Amino acid sequence: MEWEAVIGLEIHVQLDTRSKIFSGASTKFGAEPNSQACPVDLGLPGVLPVVNAEVFKKAVAFGLGIGAEIGYRSVFDRKNYFYPDLPKGYQITQLQFPIVLGGQVEIALPDGTAKTIGVTRAHLEEDAGKSVHEDFHGMSGIDLNRAGTPLLEVVSEPDMRSAEEAVAYAKYIHQLVCYLDVSDGEMSQGSMRCDANVSIRPKGQTTLGTRTETKNVNSFRFLQRAINFEIARQIDVLEAGDSVLQDTLLYDPALDQTRPMRSKETATDYRYFPEPDLLPVVIDAAYVESIRSQLPELPHAKVSRFTAQYGLSKVDATILAAERPLADYFEQAAEICGDATLTANWVRVELTGQLNRENLAITESAVSAVQLGQLLLRIKDETISGKIAKDVFDAIWQGQGSADEIIAAKGLQQITNTVAIGPIVDEIIANNPKQVEQFRAGREKVLGFFIGQVMQATEGKANPKQVNEIVREKLKQ
Amino acid sequence: MHTKSITELLAALQGGEFSAHELTSHFLDRIRSLDPHYNSFITLLEEDALQAAFRxxxxRAKGEAPLLSGIPIVHKDIFxxxxxxxxxxxxxxHDFIAPxxxxxxxxxxxxxxxxxxKSNMDEFAMGSSNETSHYGNVHNPWDLERVPGGSSGxxxxxxxxRLCAAATGTDTGGSIRxxxxxxxITGLKPTYGRISRWGMVAYASSLDQAGSLTRSAEDAALMLSVMAGHDPRDSTSIAxxxxxxxxxxxxxxxxxxxxxxREYFEDGLDASVxxxxxxxxxxxxxxxATISEVSLANIKHAIPAYYVIAPAECSANLSRFDGVRYGYRCDDPDSLEDLYKRSRSEGFGREVKRxxxxxTFALSAGYYDAYYRxxxxxxxxxxxxxxxAFDSVDILVGPTAPAPAFKIGEKSEDQIAMYLQDIFTIACNLAGLPAASIPVGFVDGLPVGMQLIGNYxxxxxxxxVAHQFQLQTDWHGRVPATAA
Structure with missing residues (x-):
């Protein structure tokens, strides 16, 4: 039988705010355990939550970014369950009246077509702390630094039909939240975690099969593997004549398989009710409009503009628009040198290569967009060759100064006048009569030998185009 | 000294009649000699109080005397x-110290x-007789065999x-009044949100309100003027x-x-009260004043509604007491579940667990609509x-409690009878309205209170109204014989 997978994702996005959603404690990653947990985060008696207004700005920006309806009156609820890393014994979240309702995103499929994925809702909630099971001699440690970190939980419709589509959707959400400064997108620090709801059904059937939920997958690679594993597992179960159980699962990357969570890690009844410590949050149209007016250009729009405005290929435009800082870098450099194609190549090849070698983000680049633009300008005006430019790029990277300073200090200007190149060519022709014979006998390839000799003699500084012309002219004499 | 009102005490302190240190020592002496009869304190702060009085x-000698300078008070042990x-x-x-x-x-x-x-109280403010306290019963000074009421007993x-000039309390269903x-005495529960709940251990967050217990309405006005006001740390406090x-x-x-x-004078009210x-x-x-009758037709549903909403909120509010981070923890738990179960079973008393x-039941899937909603x-x-009602009147007046103080143990096995203690007070908490109880007479030597309910x-x-009434009457000035 041919099977079809039905996949929906719940993505928890950590919002990039300085302080927590309901307290003034810092959200910075990597601090000493429990050093960033104030009485509110610790759930001490008598403390009260106060909403950080910043989380609403970010949630509304996200909602506008996916064309959603904004919840003008959103209500926080308590979700009750006991777990040691949940200090209050309940999580403050939004159940019935979330801040973002509906919306959709378009993803590109590998075959080049586009597909629209529906977003059901996105709601604000607080993150829990972390249980640490190693290093405590059979006991568990609790780190509450993360407790109270603001999360936006983005719930998709079950619109995806393969692990690839799910990953493409997750990647787009990641790109979007980074574009909107909603999140820092640091997957390795848990800034984005996915729960995958997976079911299968015979192809052509319209009703849904029993789904499982694989929780807390924190990389795109694991997401793909977890979903593929789960699809294959469910097919095996059904083809063996058994039924899929509606389970909550964990993906184990080491074993590359999913396994059911212990029942203690799940609860059947969360006993939601409205959080009495917080009033409903009411926002107005003016607030939403002020956020809309500050929205940056979104990824799809940027790709379209890059192809139209700069004549870039869709592939180049997509790569350059992947991250806002990279796109901004490209545009700034291109404007200085006036050649978008040249800039696109340099950013994609030289710059990205160097960043990858040193494992740096674009924002950490040792060569600024202005510096690269000025360097490329010198290729454009033929002060240096592309080959020499690579050496200059390395020198800028090492902090030796701007392109012009390095070119001047090292005397790297191309030798562009005939008067300077002529005598060198004459000398080489005189010293290589055999090759001259060969050329004159019709062996055009020998031309390369002469050009190489000239370039060597000028330490690469001669303008290759000019050398070509002069050599050709003099050999014909 | 101990019979003076706050206003009188402030005048005496300012006039040099006695010092805050002398006043504090006097109250501490009274507490040491009399409180063994009452058990009204959980924690006595003799050293701290004397040092504070000295400062x-x-x-005051340097001319610094804020509004309640040198006035000895007591905090309900919920703050x-x-x-x-x-x-x-x-x-x-038992050992929790807040930072x-x-x-x-x-x-x-x-x-x-x-x-x-810090004063004794029903456990987590759940009770109307102070009998649910882990720290023992509190005895009514008008008859030591009787309860003082609760939870701010x-x-x-x-x-x-007269062991202090005034005290703080909290009122979720009548716990001050x-x-x-x-x-x-005079007990005031202000409008919900008038006083910040920050740092007040939560019982039922949408009903809890801090207030004062004082000798007179004038003293209550002084306390409220200090306690009231918006607090950015409490989102439900009113600006x-x-x-x-x-x-x-x-x-x-x-x-x-x-x-x-009208409904307040129908069922359940003792004739002498x-x-x-x-x-x-x-x-x-x-x-x-002009008197007219009004009807609050739905008030008969107040107690059932309260005993769904308050327990629902408390079931979540008290989840944090799990033996993990602070508070009571059972000995040698053999698993996480055992830690939870035994810490909470042993750490909480019966009424709290009830x-x-x-x-928990009222919020469960399938029951939410029938109960909580x-x-x-x-x-x-x-x-x-x-x-x-407030379209046609300025204030509502009625009884505070259905009967005078009952005997210790009399209702502790009968929850319904106990819950009916709050039949006249609970509606104000559900509505969020301010209300006070003031002394209005005695029945068989036991005081009776009159409730005044105001608009938001x-x-x-x-x-x-309370002050003008107290200018004409002396019920509030009577001192129980055990405290003479």
Whole structure:
């Protein structure tokens, strides 16, 4: 039988705010355990939550970014369950009246077509702390630094039909939240975690099969593997004549398989009710409009503009628009040198290569967009060759100064006048009569030998185009 | 010294009649000699209080005397006090020391009060007799075999027995007004949101309200003027102007429209208590108030609604007491579940566990609509009833408690009878309205209280009516024989 997978994702996005959603404690990653947990985060008696207004700005920006309806009156609820890393014994979240309702995103499929994925809702909630099971001699440690970190939980419709589509959707959400400064997108620090709801059904059937939920997958690679594993597992179960159980699962990357969570890690009844410590949050149209007016250009729009405005290929435009800082870098450099194609190549090849070698983000680049633009300008005006430019790029990277300073200090200007190149060519022709014979006998390839000799003699500084012309002219004499 | 009102004490301190140190020592002496009869304190702060009094005198000598400078008070042990344990009447928090002051504590400290100690209370404020405290029963100074009411029983007794000048309390369903009524003092529960809940251990967040227990309405006005005000740390606190309460006490009551809630005089009210309250109303009429009858048709649903909403909220509020981070932890847990089960089973008393169970049930899937949602609908109806009533009257007057203080142990096995103690007070919490109880007479030597219910944020009218009444009567000035 041919099977079809039905996949929906719940993505928890950590919002990039300085302080927590309901307290003034810092959200910075990597601090000493429990050093960033104030009485509110610790759930001490008598403390009260106060909403950080910043989380609403970010949630509304996200909602506008996916064309959603904004919840003008959103209500926080308590979700009750006991777990040691949940200090209050309940999580403050939004159940019935979330801040973002509906919306959709378009993803590109590998075959080049586009597909629209529906977003059901996105709601604000607080993150829990972390249980640490190693290093405590059979006991568990609790780190509450993360407790109270603001999360936006983005719930998709079950619109995806393969692990690839799910990953493409997750990647787009990641790109979007980074574009909107909603999140820092640091997957390795848990800034984005996915729960995958997976079911299968015979192809052509319209009703849904029993789904499982694989929780807390924190990389795109694991997401793909977890979903593929789960699809294959469910097919095996059904083809063996058994039924899929509606389970909550964990993906184990080491074993590359999913396994059911212990029942203690799940609860059947969360006993939601409205959080009495917080009033409903009411926002107005003016607030939403002020956020809309500050929205940056979104990824799809940027790709379209890059192809139209700069004549870039869709592939180049997509790569350059992947991250806002990279796109901004490209545009700034291109404007200085006036050649978008040249800039696109340099950013994609030289710059990205160097960043990858040193494992740096674009924002950490040792060569600024202005510096690269000025360097490329010198290729454009033929002060240096592309080959020499690579050496200059390395020198800028090492902090030796701007392109012009390095070119001047090292005397790297191309030798562009005939008067300077002529005598060198004459000398080489005189010293290589055999090759001259060969050329004159019709062996055009020998031309390369002469050009190489000239370039060597000028330490690469001669303008290759000019050398070509002069050599050709003099050999014909 | 101990019979003086706050106003009189402030004048005496300012006039050099006695020092804050002398005043504090006097109250501490009384507590040491008398409180063994009452058990109204959980924690006594003798050293801290004397030092604070000493500093208060020094500051006064330098001309620094904030509003309540040198006035010895007591905090209900539900308010967190930095560096001093806060038990909330529970074994669960026997050793809990908060690293912060409640806003109420902070504001009163800034106003210069001397804190003598922390008062006994029903465990987590759940009870109407102070019998659910882990720290023992509190005895009513008018009859030591009787309860003081609850949950702010310790605060009520400390004020009634003149062991302090005033006390703080909290009122979720009547926990200030009912003990005030049973102990013959003045108890004020302001509008929900008038006083910050920051640092006040939560029982039922949408109903909990801090207030005061005092000898008189005038003292209550002084306390409220310090305690009231918006607090950015409490999202439910109201950003409204705080009037000059003491300045408004002297306006006369003439022409004031008083409403009598018909339903308050029907079922469940002791006839002798009804007679006292009627006399009190007649007194107000003599002062020129006009009396009319109003109906609050849905008030009969108040107790059932309350006993869904309050337990529901408490079931979540008390989840944090899990033995993991602070508070009581059972010995040698063999698993996480065992840790939870035994810490909570051993750390909480029966009434607390009963309400957690009721609340957990009411919020369960499949029951939410039938209980919690229905209770919230009733709550709205009760609010609407009050709103309509306040279209035609300025204040509502009625009984506070259905009967005078009952004997210790008399109702502790009968929850329904105990819950009916709050039949006249609970509706105000559901509606969020301000209300006070003031002494209005005695039945068989036991005090009886009259309840005054005001419109939203109109504590000033309540206090004014109470003060004008107290200028004509001396019920509030009577001292129990055990405290003489």
């Amino acid at each position: 208060s005198d020094q500051r 967190c006090t930095q560096g001093i344990r806060t038990t909330c009447g529970s074994r669960m928090l 912060y002051d409640a806003t109420v504590v902070e504001k009163l400290n800034q106003a210069g009060v001397i804190v003598l100690g 310790g605060s009520a007794v400390a004020v009634a027995a 009912q003990p005030a009524s049973l102990c013959g 409204a102007h705080v009037p000059h309460y003491t300045a408004e006490l002297d306006s006369e009551v003439k022409g004031l429209r008083i409403g009598l809630c 009804a007679a006292c309250v009627q006399e009190g109303i007649a007194e107000l009429e003599k002062l020129g 309400r957690i169970m009721v609340g 229905k209770a919230q609908q009733i709550r709205r109806l009760i609010k609407n009833d009050f709103s309509s 944020l109109d504590e000033a009218t309540i206090l004014r």
